Structures are given as C-alpha cells and as structure tokens.
Amino acid sequence: MSSGSRIKPEEVREIATLSRLRLSDEEVAALTQDLDSILGYVAELSALDMTGVEPMTHAVPFDCPLRVDEVRPSLPLEEALANAPRREASFFQVPRIVPGPAGGGGEEDL
Amino acid sequence: MSAPATAMHPKYEVVIGLEVHVQLATKSKVFSWSSTAFGAEPNTQTDPVCLGMPGTLPVLNAGAVEAAVRLGLAAGCAIRPRCRFSRKHYFYPDLPKGFQISQFDEPICEGGAIKFRLHGEPHSVRLTRIHMEEDAGKNLHAAAGVSFVDYNRAGVPLCEIVSEPDVRSAEEAAEYVRAIRALVRYLGIGDGNMEEGSLRCDANVSLRLHGAKEYGTKAEIKNMNSFKNVRDAVEYEVKRQASLLDKGERVVQETRLWDASRGVTQSMRSKEQAHDYKYFPEPDLPPLVVDEAYLAQVRASQPELPEDRFARYTGKDGLSPQDAGVLVADRETAAYFDAVVKAGAPGKKAANWVINEVLARVADPRALGGADLAVPAAALAELVNLIEGGTLSGKLGKDVFAKMWAEKRTAGDIVKAEGLTQVSDTGALEEACKRVVAANPEEAARFKDTPKLMGFFVGAVMKETGGKANPKAVNEILRRLLG
C-alpha cells in the first residue's frame, strides 16, 4: 500500500541530491515508501502544541568549557595523508573543482 | 528627488552591505590544538579534529572567545550573555566535516558600529552582528582534471562581521574595510592582511532611485583581495547595475566574482538558488556563557581605540586631523607617539618627527613596536627636547637624527661627541651678527624696505657659526642691529 500523500518520488530524488546520495530507481521507490510511512508516524508530533516549551538541544546542564590557547603537535604529514583515498605529494586529491571565473572558492553548487 | 552632494551616482542611491571575515591570530585553531601559523608546508598543521576524522569532537579555544569579545566591545556591540554554535552544511572538499561550525540564530555579538573618517567627515556604519566560526581548508586548482586540498587552514578561528546596508559609495566601502583592519590590528587579535587572506570581504551591492524606500535587487561581489579591489569592484558593479536599470532591465540576484585583471565582475551563479544550509544547534558544544565578570575583565584590558585616540590627538594634543590620522593608522605608531610624548616631548613637535622622519624610514609601521627599533621613543624624545631647549639647532637636528638612526646612538652622545651644541651665548652670537651685518652693508641698508632679507642675514649667521647658532636668538639680535 502506498499512500504517497506525504512525499513523492521527485522530492525523494531532490533530497538524495541534497544528501549527495546516488540512488537507483528501486532505491528511490523503496525510500519513497519508507519515508512516507515514517513521516506519517512522526506527523502526530507536529500536531502537538508546544508553545512555551524550551527546545532541549543538549542533555547536559552545563555551559561550554573553554581550553587554553596553546599549540600541540600536529599529525605528521604522512599520518594525516595515510588514509587518503587519493593523494598527490602533500595534498589530498579530488576531481577538478570548477571554480567561478576568477578562481574564487566557495560552496559547490549542483 | 535629487541626489545629495556626496552621492556616488547622480541618479541612483548606492546601497552596500559588507560581510568581512577576520582571521583571529590565536596560537592554536578554534576547536583543536594545531598551530595557525601562516605559510607552513601543506597538511603539516592538521590533527584528527580539524581533518574531520570519525569520532573527533570540537573543544573551544578561550583565546578565540576573548578576541571575539574584544572586537564586539570595541565596536560597541551587545555581547550575548549566552550564545550558541550551529552547524552550517554544504559539500565542498575544503570543508572536512561536510559542515562548518558557525553561529546562526544566537551569535556572540549583535548591533554595534564601525566608525571611521572619509575626507575628514566622520562615518558610522551599523553592524547587524559579529559571530564566530571556523575557517575551511584551501583548494588548489591544478591542471589535468584534478584539484588539491590543503587542510592547514581548516579550523583557524574567524569572526564574521556583518554590516547593515549603510554604506553609500565604493570609497566608503574601502574605508570601512580599512577601518576594520585597523581595529583588528589595534586590538591585537589579527593581522587584517587582505593579500594573505587574513581579512576577506564580500559586498552586497544594490541601487535604488534617490529617495526610494524599497531596496533594489542586490548582487553579492566576492574575490576582492585588497582595498583597491574593493573600491574598483564596487565602482564597476555600480556602473553595471546602473546601465542595466537605465535600459529598463532587471538586476539579477546572484553572486559575482571580481576579476581584477579584466576589471569586471562576472556572474558565478544565481543566488536565488540559495543554499539550504540546514542549520541546527551544534550538539557537541553546549551554549557559551559570557558573564559580566568576564566582560569587566576584558574591558579593563582593552587598548585605546583608534577613534578615541584620534579625538585625543586632535583635542588635547592639538594635532591636525591629517597628522592625527597618520598616527592612529597603526597601533604601533600611536603607541610610539604616545611614548615620545610621555618622555617629555611636546605633542606637535613629536608628531612632526614621528611622521616625517621615523615613519619615512620604515617599510612597515609595525616596526615601531619592535624591540630593535633604531631610534626608540625615549631617544626621539631626548632629541626633540634638546632642540626645544635650545641645545641643538633645528637645522642640525635632522642630521643628528640621521646619525642616530644609522648608528643607534643617542642624540646626547652625538651632540657631545661632535660638539654640535647650539650656540645660544648671546655674546658670541652678537659678535657673529655684528660681523655679518658689517660685511653686508648694502643689504643692511635695504632691510627696512625688504624685511624678507632677514632670511639672508640669518642664513649668513648660521653659515658663520657652522650651523650651531640658535636661530631665535639670532633673529632677535639682528632685528635690533638692523633696526
């Protein structure tokens, strides 16, 4: 049974793109069903009136601890790169990032 | 409605808001212990945390918090007693965790303003907020279909300063950024170096008709890496947008990159398709509390700020705005000047010497803070006082200074060693003056009609005394002799 009322395959594909997950058609279909079912279940929560209730983001009652500004040894270059799936000289290597015209950086855009 | 006299464009009001990222000069990174030193070999200043390795956690650097608080206090911001960190998500190779730890809905500082002078007129640009965040690594673009990533910079602390859209011209934009740089260096929290990337700036530029209430569509300009670039980029962008609007076309909301070599901004992508950063509160860092006791501590050790110094110099010290402006431009210059004055030299004279002689001899004003400066403040004060006190003539003063600089000797030593003590003994001077007047009867006769000839006579007496005569005394004596 597919209710298809909360989420459609197009939106599932959109979310897969946002999450950088390449999905097969079967996966999209299965996930549409799964997400639809789960969203249906969690919907009862959105009906709750929570005005005046403070969100609980942390389960600890204390504030952020601070550490002294001091330098400790970094990883040696070889250890930092040891797990790199692709490296060249002292860099991590990726397929060419296509930048804007003047070589400026910034977030990738799909 | 007609444009105000200072308007950058006759038809359109230029509306600019700026986002400036300041790298904080803490010793270690904001969430881990690796060094932040500039210029290290690639990937030699990383650790599991800043590489975003699985299972690692951020731990907040107290030095970064202090720097952000100093900056906020200096800009007159309200410091939030409790602020939060948030995760800002996007996928890019230089962002190891796939999110940046930043601050979203509860930044550490809100409000405030950056004050500066443009053509002598005071300006104040309001701030929306200042927040803390971590820097990303660097992508290097190579040929042949690959790019390289260096994570040395990943995790360096940043403050992002967001202004209200109060800026009205390209010049003002550049001056605003310059003011932030000066402030950051004054506070000792950063280098503010655009060329090295420790100060970065994006500008949101839009136009609207003068008198209009609604804002026009804005374009975001990136990749301006010097004050000149800021000015040139904004100027170009204003021209570009004005031209579109004049033709009845729309300005597209987008990000544009400044290309300094071609002098144009170029579209990067449409900002309408804006990123959904999926912000949510950073679960690995509890809220940060900045209490009154801490603020009081920071306030107590806050250095005097450029604008306050400027007011003091032009007020109490009676300096001209131009001179005051030069002195406050760098904290080291101002500190040096203050030290010279504290050692007893009068303000105006000290200012002249600092500006015309000391600054002229250093490549970077920060050298005035150096321990091995050739002429320390006390030594300069001594020289100035020797001249003021009449021991050394002003003319010889410059020569003495040159020797002080080259040989690192004090004025006192040089004057003694070379017998440069000014002759103020009125008897000896009187003799010299009488000799000069006697030797120049024609000029002496013409003096009553040509008072300008005083210069000639004074010069002659100076020559006669090997430059050591006290010019004031000479002046008085000659006046008496010449009638």
Added chain:
Amino acid sequence: MDPRAATSTIASIAPAVRAGKVRAREVADAYLERIAREDAALGCYVRVDAEGARRSADAVDAAVKAGRDPGPLAGVPLGIKDIFCTKGVETTCASKILRGFVPPYESTVTARLAGAGAVSLGKLNMDEFAMGSSNENSAVGTVKNPWSLAHVPGGSSGGSAAAVAASLCVGATGTDTGGSIRQPAALCGVVGIKPTYGRVSRYGVIAFASSLDHPGPFARTVEDTATLLEVMSGLDPLDATSVPQPVGAYAKAARAGREGLNGVRVGVPAEYFAAGMDPEIEAAVRAAHDELARAGAKLVPVSLPHTKYAIATYYLVCTAEASSNLARYDGVKYGARTADPKSLEELYSRTRGEGFGREPKRRIMLGTYVLRSGYYEAYYGKALRARRKIADDFTAAFSQCDVLVTATSPVPAFKFGERMGDPLQMYLADVLTVAPNLAGIPALALPCGFTKAGLPIGLQVMGPPLGEEACFRVAGAYESRTQWHERRPPDVGGAR
C-alpha cells in the same frame, strides 16, 4: 582457565592476575582459543587481533613481575565494538564506506581500558553506523544470537552482547543511542548499561547522533559491568559534553545491593506496560518487581505521560543529527572512494551511494528532510520541545521514586528477516529504550528470565541523572536473589 566458568569474571580474574596467581597470557590464550572454535558460527568479531592481545597480556604479566600494578582490569580480555577508534587498528563501524580506515588516534574509552590493564581481543560486529536493533544492518557479516542461531542478537551492539553471552570475552564495550546496549543485552541475557549522558567520553566514538550517543560496558555480572563503567567514566578534556562530576563507586553499589533494598522506592511507569508487549516478558518483569519488593523495595506506580511521543521524537532528532554526522564520508580524506569519478558530484554521490547501506541511507534522507528550512520548526523544532517534556516526565517521576524498573524490549529475540520488511515496525520496538537517551538518564539492562522457547528476557533499571549507583544497587540486589546470570548458551562449535 575456562571462559565459561562462573569464576571467569573481572572480579576474579583481575585480582588473581594482579597478585601474580594467574598469568594474563594464559587468560588471553584461553579466550583466543575459544574464539577460534566458536566465533565462525556466531560472527561476533569482525577482527580478532591475537598478536595484539598476546602482546598486551605479556606486558601486563611483565608489569606484575616487575612489581608494578597493571590496574583494576589487569589481564581482563575485552571485545571492542568496531565504533571505537583504535589507533593503528582498522575501524569500520561495520560499513563499506570506512573499509580500510586506520585511525591515527585512540578513543578515550579504549585508552582508559588499556591503561587499567585490560587486554583487547579484537573489534566486534555491529549494525552499520550503530543504526539498527538486530545487527542485520552490518555490511561485514551477520551475528547470531548464541541462545538460538536462527534469532538475532539485537543491535546495534549485537556483536558485543553476543560475545559476552558466548564467553568470547569477559566484557565488551558498546554504544547506546536508542537502546543499542540495553536491547542486545536483554536479547542475549547479559548485563549492559547506558550511563548518564556525558559520563563516558565520546572522543573517538564514531558519531551517529551526537546528543544521544552513550558509550557503555557489557559484562555477565552486575558487578563486572560496574567495574568496567568506573574505568570508562570520567571528565575528558577532549569532549566538551563530558560531565565533570567525580565518578561514583559503582562496583561498591552493586555489592551493596546484596544487603537488600530497604527504603528503595521502585517506580513502575504505567506507560511501559502498554498493550503489545509479549506476555511472557510482562510476566517476567512483574515477577522481578515482586522479587525486588521481597528484597525490601517499595513499588510505586508512576506515570510518564509523554512516552507515546518518544519514538517519533527520537527518530526526528537522531536522523537529523545522523544526516549531519555522516556528511563527512565523501571519499576525500579517508575510507572508500568510488572508482574513477569524473566530477566532484560523482565523487560524492557515487562514493556515498555505494558505501552506505540501506539503513544509513534511509536515516540520512529523513534527517535531511527534517532539517530543510521550512520544515525545521514543524519537525526538528517540535521534536526538541517534546524531548524537553520527556525529560521533565522523568524529573517528576524521580521525585516519587529512586529508580524505574521496566522491561527492556517488548519482544524477545526475533528471527532473522522477520522485521526487515517494514522499517517503522523495527523502530517501534525501541519504545521502551529511547526515552532515557532523549533525557540523558542512566539505564541498565540485566537478565530476568527466559521465554519458553529459551530466549532471554531483560529487565531495565533507570535512574536519575548521575544516579548510576542507584541502578547498580537495585540490579545487584536482583541478581543476588536470582540465578539467570549463571546460565550459559550451548557451545556452537565450528572452526573460524
């Protein structure tokens, strides 16, 4: 040295090794031999490090010989859930996407255990990225329940619970985000505790849901579990959510339980006995309540009215955080990478599409969905507020009682494949365990019976924040009056 003997506990082994009466090497060899015989059929270990174990054991023996004290866990063989980063030893979180990842750093927990003289036998299987309740989501093999090979051991710390139950280690580490220590402990008939949030450092624990992840120990007895927790606990400057309060005397509390529970109020929350619970489980838990009453405790009915929202709240919070924590797996810095990507987009999408299993993908997708601007307040924002209400429920309940005692899982171990068809059905089975993760309170599971089919049933003991001692006292009392912990599953045989 027989791993199945009643004396094969930390309480017996560590003092004997420290006193030089037993050699750590002998203990390690006994367990390694048993693993070699039994684990092929069970699949608990993803990596056995025989060489490393022998080296550590030899070092413990050398210390003892030199007159140095190796520590309170001297020579104790442990299994480590493959979610803890172990320096120089591959750590994969049972995922293809971390295949080959060798951490250049050690988790605080494993460092502390090693520093106390423990000997790590190897890394234990789990559900991929700790997402699952049956260990069926592992990309590196199945784990069978030692009590019945057709049944799941529970999850996500399935390998840890099964290994302890099958005497393939004396104790094990696990993590509990929605029940992942307690539920497999219950299904495998061993003891496991999810401590107070922040009691045990998360540094080096691969993150699933940062505000809900709790590292904790498994063992066969309550006292052993307490001893392990004492060593694992404590403030860690590498974890900003690490609790600064001093570590309690948990083993002492466990032993104190044997003296009785006079004056202890045991809360019985009505909402934890809802319809749908297996009747054998309910019967066993009610019998356990009676036993506690006979030990001197007073049973107090209480209510946790927001219990019915706990699953929805949990799955919104944990998936949002998981989608964020898993964003770093991109083939750039470590782990797997797709072959020959033509662009950055391909690098990311194919690496992640190929490297993540079904359940992580599902949770990433849901998490991304609920964090989208426009949806944030309706889902995640609401969930954070419901979380507050759930935590408040516990605070109110603990003003009326010292601990809460309930079942751990509404069903005993189920058969492989039984619940894989409908993810929602799998999620709903977490109903009894997720609330303590949301609130951050400690909760312990220990055996309290068996079904007629011979499958273990687990009792759950919850305490107020930093109330581990109360939990251990009550659990210790119950254990001292019962014999469930003395039963062993049959050997399964079959060489590795």
